[in-house]
Amino acid sequence: MENKIVLELSSVDMRFGGVLALDNVSFQVHEGSLTGIIGPNGAGKTTVYNIISGVYKPSSGTVFFMDQDITALRPHQITHLGIARTFQNLRLFARSSALENVMTAAQNRYRTSFLEAMFRGYLVPAARPDDDYRYSFLEASLHVGRWGRVERRLREKGMELLERVGLADRAEQAAGTLPYGMQRRLEIARALALGPKLLMLDEPAAGMNPEEVLELNGLITGIHRDFGLTTLVIEHHMNMILNICSHVICLNFGAKLFDSESDEDVDIMEIAKVREAVQHNKDVLAAYLGSDDAKEGEAV
Amino acid sequence: MKKSLFINAGIIALSLGLAFYPLGGYQEGIVILLCINCVAAMGVSILTGFTGIFTLGHAAYMALGAYTTAILTVRYGVHWLPALLAGGLIAILVAWLIGVPTLRLTGDYYAIASIGLGEAIRLILENWQSFTRGARGFPGIDPYTTRGLAVAMFAVLTILMFNLLDSRLGRELRASRDDDVAASLLGFNTPHSRMKALLISAFYCGIAGGLLGGYMSFIQPSMFDMMKSTELTAVVVFGGLGSMTGTLLGSAAITLIMEYFRDISQYRMLIYGLLLVVIMVFRPEGLLGNREIWDFLPHRSGTHSFGKGRRS
Numbered sequence: 082m083e084n085k086i087v088l089e090l091s092s093v094d095m096r097f098g099g100v101l102a103l104d105n106v107s108f109q110v111h112e113g114s115l116t117g118i119i120g121p122n123g124a125g126k127t128t129v130y131n132i133i134s135g136v137y138k139p140s141s142g143t144v145f146f147m148d149q150d151i152t153a154l155r156p157h158q159i160t161h162l163g164i165a166r167t168f169q170n171l172r173l174f175a176r177s178s179a180l181e182n183v184m185t186a187a188q189n190r191y192r193t194s195f196l197e198a199m200f201r202g203y204l205v206p207a208a209r210p211d212d213d214y215r216y217s218f219l220e221a222s223l224h225v226g227r228w229g230r231v232e233r234r235l236r237e238k239g240m241e242l243l244e245r246v247g248l249a250d251r252a253e254q255a256a257g258t259l260p261y262g263m264q265r266r267l268e269i270a271r272a273l274a275l276g277p278k279l280l281m282l283d284e285p286a287a288g289m290n291p292e293e294v295l296e297l298n299g300l301i302t303g304i305h306r307d308f309g310l311t312t313l314v315i316e317h318h319m320n321m322i323l324n325i326c327s328h329v330i331c332l333n334f335g336a337k338l339f340d341s342e343s344d345e346d347v348d349i350m351e352i353a354k355v356r357e358a359v360q361h362n363k364d365v366l367a368a369y370l371g372s373d374d375a376k377e378g379e380a381v
Numbered sequence: 382m383k384k385s386l387f388i389n390a391g392i393i394a395l396s397l398g399l400a401f402y403p404l405g406g407y408q409e410g411i412v413i414l415l416c417i418n419c420v421a422a423m424g425v426s427i428l429t430g431f432t433g434i435f436t437l438g439h440a441a442y443m444a445l446g447a448y449t450t451a452i453l454t455v456r457y458g459v460h461w462l463p464a465l466l467a468g469g470l471i472a473i474l475v476a477w478l479i480g481v482p483t484l485r486l487t488g489d490y491y492a493i494a495s496i497g498l499g500e501a502i503r504l505i506l507e508n509w510q511s512f513t514r515g516a517r518g519f520p521g522i523d524p525y526t527t528r529g530l531a532v533a534m535f536a537v538l539t540i541l542m543f544n545l546l547d548s549r550l551g552r553e554l555r556a557s558r559d560d561d562v563a564a565s566l567l568g569f570n571t572p573h574s575r576m577k578a579l580l581i582s583a584f585y586c587g588i589a590g591g592l593l594g595g596y597m598s599f600i601q602p603s604m605f606d607m608m609k610s611t612e613l614t615a616v617v618v619f620g621g622l623g624s625m626t627g628t629l630l631g632s633a634a635i636t637l638i639m640e641y642f643r644d645i646s647q648y649r650m651l652i653y654g655l656l657l658v659v660i661m662v663f664r665p666e667g668l669l670g671n672r673e674i675w676d677f678l679p680h681r682s683g684t685h686s687f688g689k690g691r692r693s
Contacts, residue, residue, distance in 0.1 A: 156566050172560050172562060173563075174556060177555065178690030184688070185688075216548075218550070222544050228548065232548075271567070
C-alpha cells in the first residue's frame with residue numbers, strides 16, 4: 082500500500098502479573114483503510130485497543146500514531162490527537178439523553194495543526210482545541226458571549242450525527258433505556274463526534290441478531306466511505322470482518338497469527354481472496370475450531 | 382437557551398421575594414441562615430451530586446472562609462466584601478493543595494482525606510491561639526451579613542451555579558461522574574475535571590462560612606466540626622444526588638425543620654436522623670432524585686435539564 086501509515090504497533094508486549102496477554106504484537110494500519118482484528122475470546126483484541134487508547138501502558142514496545150510515539154501519553158491526550166473508540170461492554174452515560182452523550186464528546190473536538198507544532202519546535206502535528214466548539218469559564222457562568230452560539234452548534238452537530246446513525250427520533254431519550262442495538266450505534270455517533278482520524282470499534286456487533294449485524298455492516302462501511310475515516314474493527318464473528326474489511330489481522334493467545342498485508346500470497350485488494358486466505362489458514366481455523374493439528378501442536 | 386433565561390429570572394424573582402418581603406427580626410434571621418446554608422449545600426452538591434466525589438469535611442472550607450473574613454475585617458480593618466472574597470480564595474487554595482494528591486484517584490480516597498482535612502483544620506484553628514484565639518472563639522465581628530447581602534450572595538451564586546451546570550463544564554463533570562474511563566477517552570482530563578468541581582465547591586463553602594461569621598458576629602472552631610460536615614453532605618443526599626433544585630429544597634427543608642424544633646434542641650439530632658431514615662426508606666434516591674424541580678412539570682419540548690434523558 083502506498084498510503085501513509087496512521088497507526089503502528091511495534092513489538093508490543095503486555096503482561097498482567099504472570100500472564101502474557103500480548104506477545105510481540107506488531108502491525109500497521111494505513112490511512113483510509115478498514116482494518117479488522119479477529120480472534121477468539123481472550124485473544125487480546127481488547128487489550129490491543131486499551132493499549133492504543135492509553136488505558137493500559139504496554140510492558141514493552143511502542144505505539145505510533147501519525148509518526149508520533151503515543152505510548153506514554155494519557156488517554157485524553159491520545160483522544161485529542163484524533164483516536165476515538167467505542168467499548169465492548171457499552172460505556173454510555175446511561176442517565177443522560179442520547180443527544181447529551183454526543184454533545185459531551187463534540188465539545189472536545191481538537192484540531193491538529195502543523196503550524197502550531199512548528200512554532201513549538203516539533204515535527205509532528207500538535208493537537209489544539211477546536212475554537213468553534215469552545216467558550217470560556219466566564220461565558221459559561223454568565224451564559225453570555227459565545228455560549229449560546231457554541232451550544233447551538235454542539236446541538237446541531239449532535240443531531241447531525243444521531244441522524245447519521247438513525248437515532249434522531251430518540252435524541253431526548255435516556256441512553257440507558259435505549260434498545261441494545263441502538264446503544265451500540267449511539268456509541269459510534271459519540272465516537273464520531275470527537276472528529277477523529279482513527280475510529281476504533283470494539284465488537285460493534287456483539288449481542289446483535291443477524292439482521293442488525295447486516296444493518297451495522299452498512300453503517301460501518303458507510304461511515305468509512307463518507308467520512309474517509311481510517312477504521313479499525315474488532316470482532317470475533319469472522320464473517321462480519323471478512324465481509325467489510327480490506328485488511329485483516331488475526332490474534333490468538335496474545336500473538337499475531339496472520340496479517341493479510343504481510344502474508345505475501347494474498348492480494349489484499351480482493352476481499353474474496355482475503356476470505357479464502359483466512360479460511361484456508363490452518364492456524365486461524367485451529368484457533369476458532371480447535372482442530373486436531375492444533376492439539377498435536379500443543380502436545381509437542 | 383430560553384430555559385436558562387427562565388431559570389435566571391426565577392432565581393431573581395425568588396431572591397427579590399426573600400429580600401423585600403416584610404419580615405420580623407427573627408424570620409429575617411432564618412432567611413439569612415437559609416441563604417447561607419443553601420450556598421454551602423450548593424457547593425457540596427456540585428462535588429458530591431454532580432461529580433460523584435463524597436466529602437465529609439466541607440465544614441473545613443466554611444471555617445477557612447469564616448476565619449479569613451473575620452481576621453481580615455477585625456484585625457486588619459479590611460472592608461467585608463474583599464475579605465469575603467479572600468475567604469473564598471483561601472478555601473480554593475487549600476482545596477487545591479488537598480486535591481492534587483487525592484483527586485488523581487477515583488473512588489473514596491477524597492472522602493477519607495476530607496475527614497482528615499476537616500479535623501486538621503479545626504484543630505489548627507483551636508490550637509493556633511495567637512492568631513485565631515483558639516477554642517474561646519473569635520468575637521467582635523462586624524455584623525455585615527444583612528438580609529440583603531445574604532440574599533444577594535445567594536442569588537448571584539445560584540445563578541452562576543445553574544449556568545455552569547448547563548454548560549460544557551456541567552457536561553464534563555457529569556461525564557466524569559458517570560464513567561471515568563469513558564470520560565477520559567472522550568478527551569476529558571478527569572483528575573482536572575474533579576479538581577474544577579472541588580475548587581468551585583470550596584469557594585461556595587468559603588463564602589458561606591464568611592457570611593456565617595458576619596451573621597453570628599462570633600465564630601468558634603466547634604461550629605465547623607465533623608457534625609457540620611456530615612450535615613452538609615446529608616442535605617445533598619436528602620435533596621437528591623445530581624439535582625441542584627433538590628439540594629436547595631432539601632437545604633431549606635432541613636434548615637426550617639431544625640429551626641422549628643429549636644425549643645427541644647436536645648432532641649434535634651434525633652429528629653434529623655429520623656428525617657434522613659424516612660427519606661432513605663421512601664425515596665432512596667433523595668427528594669427529587671436526579672431531576673430538577675421543573676422536570677416534574679408537564680412540558681412540551683421533552684427536554685430535561687442538564688441533558689438528562691426521558692425514561693421511555
